[in-house]
């Protein structure tokens with residue numbers, strides 16, 4: 001290892017505390033930088049998110065999972081804007097799991113979700129780029145013996161007095177020896193990259209077949225696994241006969257795990273054929289009694305009784321009791337599978353003192369820790385590498401880490417690298433789902449036709465009940481995600497009451513794209529349409545009319561909406577919009 | 582033993598003939614660009630060309646391609662007009678369905694170089710995209726077919 005790279009490493013360790021926003025300091029390099037160092041290349045790695053090579057390469061380490069939303073472009077743009085590098089030199093790399101890559105706002109956890117990737121990383125990555133730029137400028141200024149103010153960076157080059165120029169690659173080794181600025185200054189003036197349409201950095205790999213998704217991971221000697229799961233949720237294996245399955249050419253072994261019976265083979269097809277021949281007696285357990293009609297009946301009964309109050313403004317119950325005309329409606333939405341295009345899968349290579357996982361995860365810290373717990377290892381002995389995700393929608397941020405845990409359990413029995421693949425049917429049948437919801441709404445209008453009282457009773461499973469997130473996310477019996485979009489409705493209704501029942505059952509449930517807003521968009525929008533001002537035909541365009549806000553981003557009809565009764569102000573940087581559900 | 586060519590290269594594989602071509606491509610030949618979405622011929626993620634025609638490799642027994650020519654996403658030239666149009670329109674979101682979409686689109690354009698919207702909809706209807714990139718797929722196919730597509734407008 002060269003002197004330069006030793007220094008870069010020390011710099012990295014020193015600066016990761018800064019970049020981590022006060023979070024834990026981890027003494028390791030992102031694997032890409034590690035490889036580069038091992039190869040003896042000098043690398044300027046001023047923080048956890050960026051490294052600049054003497055070959056002019058600019059690599060952005062992305063701590064968010066790419067599942068279609070474009071984070072492998074948008075997050076590098078944030079750094080590149082401030083770094084003033086040559087965009088054509090920018091590449092990306094998925095970050096490992098480490099404290100410095102935790103979500104900037106969600107606490108000590110690496111996660112991609114909640115439509116937060118760009119907004120939560122904006123400041124941290126902008127500062128990371130700015131700090132590196134200042135160091136490169138300082139390195140050039142030092143060589144030229146001029147003040148940094150006499151230099152500027154543009155397109156990967158530092159320009160100094162009298163046409164002097166040095167490229168970022170030429171400056172990388174020297175910059176790596178400099179202290180990292182504690183409070184770098186962000187650029188002023190017009191943005192060069194942000195706000196401009198750019199081509200995605202990951203598009204070429206996605207159209208030529210080289211993008212590696214979890215399902216594509218393979219190593220020599222790897223075995224492929226499909227799992228027979230119980231026909232009802234919560235069921236268990238009572239006994240099984242694998243004689244016929246074992247006779248399928250290519251089937252290597254059959255092992256029982258918590259999730260069911262796993263068929264391990266030298267390929268997907270023999271594993272699937274083997275599974276078809278398994279003879280399993282299941283103990284179906286209490287889940288066998290769960291049925292949609294029975295749940296509907298139970299939920300409708302609950303909807304007729306008062307629930308825990310999630311929001312109370314005025315006295316909706318009393319106003320509704322006296323109302324002349326009441327609008328009453330019940331809604332039901334079914335369980336919904338996330339159904340990502342790429343069925344769930346997970347690669348595991350387990351050794352006695354280490355575990356390598358490669359999968360498309362949105363929930364790296366949780367998955368890594370779950371794997372460690374199951375395998376009896378320390379979290380730091382587990383390496384989780386994030387692949388491309390063929391869709392996430394929240395399914396790959398599973399509170400129970402189900403698809404990782406089952407793969408680790410198989411690996412513990414097989415002692416060879418394995419990859420579990422779910423068939424499409426497995427993916428749909430094995431859970432998790434958006435919960436089934438049953439809602440009862442009642443509303444009445446004032447003399448001008450504006451909503452005067454609104455009562456909303458919600459019945460549905462809490463998605464965090466029974467998980468490690470319950471204590472943090474359930475307050476006074478109310479899971480915030482169960483009433484999201486309802487208790488925090490943007491409509492200013494003087495008498496508003498939102499109530500919640502959270503029945504439990506064996507069906508596994510989880511957040512999904514937009515969480516509470518997906519069912520509530522339907523209910524709020526639809527009932528608002530019904531109760532809209534008298535004399536108007538058809539549904540009223542509620543959101544712009546109701547919010548009465550002129551958002552800085554709104555144009556056209558939204559701007560002309562009458563100022564109304566609602567006091568909703570969008571947070572800074574957010575606009576208002578219509579929603580269709 | 583089954584002999585066939587993949588992307589112009591002769592291959593010989595030793596698997597039971599009913600093994601779907603998809604898994605032979607992915608697991609025996611390391612060509613993972615062809616994707617598994619359903620295994621039932623319902624989603625199009627596994628689309629390849631067999632002797633020039635788009636086929637679902639997940640329901641094609643490898644025994645059936647004995648002596649035939651298979652083309653996968655990896656075998657399309659880097660500067661293929663469909664790939665260029667896909668980049669131009671930034672069609673991909675997660676990207677998982679896109680190799681299958683592209684293979685179907687290439688086959689359509691070979692048969693009908695200037696397809697109408699209706700041609701596109703009917704040729705592409707078996708290729709699902711969970712991310713919903715259908716609008717851009719249609720635009721990209723028009724562009725690859727040489728039809729000028731106005732800038733701006735609806736991007737979905």
Ligand code: FES
Pocket residue numbers: 616617618619620621622623624625626627628637638639640
């Ligand atoms: S995987 Fe072949 S059509 Fe879906």
Ligand code: FES
Pocket residue numbers: 068341390391673674675676677678679709710711712713714
């Ligand atoms: S791009 Fe994600 S499924 Fe089509």
